[in-house]
Amino acid sequence: MDTSDSVTVLFLCFLTLFSLTDCSTCQRNILEGDSLTFKLTDGPLKEDDKFTIKKDNKLLVRKRNIKQNERWILKNTSLELQHVKLSDSGNYTVDVFDGNGKNLKSYTETVCVYVKIPKPRVNVTCQDENVNFICEIEDTKDLSFSWYKNGKDFKNNTFKVLRNVETDKSKYTCTAENPVHNNTSDPVEAACLKPNVNNKIFGFDRGIMVGILAGGGAFILLVMIVLVTVACRSRKRHARQQQDKEKFGLYTIICSSPGDRNLNQTTRDQPTSPEIYNNVSAKEVAQVPCLTKSRSGNQKHALPPPLSIDEEEEQPKPLPQPRKKAQVRKCEGLL
Known part of the structure; x- marks a missing residue:
């Protein structure tokens, strides 16, 4: 390529704001990660020969500083x-x-670098009785697409979307490519699952019924938990009240007056469980007024302990005695 052609190509590229994709042709297509080689001379490069490489009219590298850039390697x-x-x-x-x-060689070329294409994936969508295919890929820049049916080119389609394909058991693949690389998807079948009319419970959709049953079961479980909790609390409250009543009966026995025989007799007839005394703390007994008063008087007027039921039964009842006759004194004067 001569100098005039190179200037023309550069001028066209500058008109497109240095956009590589807008340039009609690329003299060099390179895959990202590969090496780019620029030919300097037809024969071996002499020691006193010089060269410069510019990119977009900016000096990029020259012979005297070639060793300062590790990416550039000078060969023969x-x-x-x-x-x-x-x-x-x-x-x-x-x-x-x-x-x-003296100028030994001068040329200009447009270099286009492309990425390695990842593997595309075909997405299947159903529309009425036909199937639509979409070739999905991360980056679609500078890519072209082609579709294949059972390994053969299908309808010469170069678009990303393939529409209105009749349902059958054929295998379809999508190939995405750029000038230096291509990749093909896994095959998919042109088939759509028809809705199952029997997929219902009591005339409702299976998913809806499963949701209703699950919600109902959860509600019943919640109600049972609430009822059990309320019953347990009620039982504890009843036991606490019963314990308070027993303690109140004990206080009544301790504080009864000595003259209240009927109350003592009734208390004797009803034996008190020792468990009640075990549940009464010393602090609670100290709070009883009658016991406190008794302790203040050093227990001088403490009543003797009441006889137990067995002692009362052992004592014999007193026998009735005959009435004694009164002695009559004789009056001597009268006789």
Whole structure:
């Protein structure tokens, strides 16, 4: 390519704001990560020969500072750029001079760097009795698509979406490609699942009925938990009240007056469980007024302990005695 053609290509690219995709052609298509080689001379490069490489009219590298950039490697007749990136896309100008400054070689070429295409995935959607295919891929920039039916080209379709495909058991694949790389999806079948009319319970959809039954079961379980909790609390409250009544009966026995025989007799007839005394603390007994008063008087007027039931039964009842006759004194005067 001569100098006039190179200038024309650069001018067209500048008109498109340096956009590589807007340039009609790319002289070099490189896959990201590969190496880009620029030819310098047809024969071996002499020691006093010089060269410069520009990208988009900006000096990129020259011979005297070639060792300062690790990505550039100078070989016998060429210069190699390793590990190409997407940002390396652009218009490169190569100029080679001899020791006298004579131009030995000069050319310009447009370089386009493309990414490696990931594996696409075919998404199937149903519409009435037909099937729509969508070739899904992460990045669709600079990509073209092709569809295959059972391994053969199908309808020469180059779009991402394939519409109105009749349902059958054929296998369809999608291929995404750019100028340097391509990748093909896994095969899918052009079939749609028909709705199951028997997939109902009591005339309702199975999913709805399962949700209703699950909700009802959860509600019943919640009600049972509430009822059990209320019953347990009620039982504890009743036991506490019964214990309070027994303690009140004990206080009545302790504080009864000595003259209240009927109350003592009734209390004797009703034996008191020792468990009641065990549940009464010393602090509670100290709070009884009658016991406190008794302790203040040093127990001088304490009543003798009442006889037990067995002692009362052992004592014999007194026998009736005959009435004694009164002695009559005789009056001597009368006789």
